[in-house]
Amino acid sequence: MGNPVGSFIWYELMTSDPDAAAAFYGDVVGWRIGANAFADAGSGEPMDYRMIERLDGGGSACGFSGGVFKLTGEMVAQGAKPAWLGYIYVADVDAEVDAIVAEGGQVHVPATSMEGVGRFALVTDPFGAAFYLMTPQPPANDPDATSDVFTVDKPQTVRWNELVTPDDDAAVAFYTRHFGWTQEGAMPMGPLGDYRFLQSEGVPIGALMKKADFMPVPGWTYYIGVDDIDRALAAVKDGGGRPQGDPQQIPTGEYTVHAFDPQGAYFGLVGPRR
Structure with missing residues (x-):
């Protein structure tokens, strides 16, 4: 592959x-x-x-x-x-x-x-x-086929993978050891500690942070790229989803927001404000 x-x-x-x-x-x-x-x-x-x-x-x-x-x-x-x-x-x-x-x-x-x-x-x-x-198992006629379900910048792909964990130091050691990731750079989050960035082959793939008491369980959140964060958020509301707050600007200049879909699955959105 x-x-x-x-x-x-x-x-x-x-x-x-x-x-x-x-x-x-x-x-x-x-x-x-x-x-x-x-x-x-x-x-x-x-x-x-x-x-x-x-x-x-x-x-x-x-x-x-x-x-x-x-x-x-x-x-x-x-x-x-x-x-x-x-x-x-x-x-x-x-x-x-x-x-x-x-x-x-x-x-x-x-x-x-x-x-x-x-x-x-x-x-x-x-x-x-x-x-x-x-x-x-890649197709027989294309053994080097590549998945691009994750990208850093395209709508309709997952663009960020975020882990909340009770032990961020141990989690860094675990994931870097098993999957060859690196952990370089962090963003201070005040009382929540550092938001620690993860890379795979030099590509920024996400981050991890220590689970705060108000967060229900450890786990991964996947941020799906959208063309317009406000349009997407309106569609979440119209479709019966439950947004968790308003869009927040991130260092890239784009915006993120979290939501539950109507059946209860948790996810993130990331995209520009048009």
Whole structure:
């Protein structure tokens, strides 16, 4: 695969209502979310998994920009809730699972292979934040295919990955050790401590900070690029989402805002003010 190890190569929305999510994110971000890709797969109740498409036609090696997965009744009964999850590219899923478990992490979906997709596992780091590990299977005719579901500047991609963790020093050590990231630079946040920037192969991919008492749980937040932060925020409100405050300007001159979608998945938006 053309991406360096440690790249975010896929993002996935777990939701209770894929149809509602398609309408909501279509209005807010501009994505098109298709029909269930597994609707005709075998007998019984099929898995409901839908692909996210960008208007520019870009995305992962298979031509999409992420997925939308419908939570099953069994998953909900076990405590699963709507959420966004990121996939990090690793050379060997099984070896990384073993190493993370040895350090106190947990496995929530064991290493699994899917034809035409690759091998993946859902884990939490030793501090409670969930993410996927993945070794993708690129197309046979394009072994160096590259995912661009993450960019630093394009709308309709994830543009920033932010971790809130109870131990920021230990989290820096964990992620730099496992994924080859670096941690250079920080922005003071007053009583909240430092907002510490993360890089992969020199590219700024996000940041981490220590979890404050008012923050409910450790975890990753993914910031989706939009063309106009005010237009997108109005669409969040009109679509039944719950914004968390007003847009805040960041050092680049753009603006960010957090929100819950109508089913309860938490996400961020980033973009210019037109």
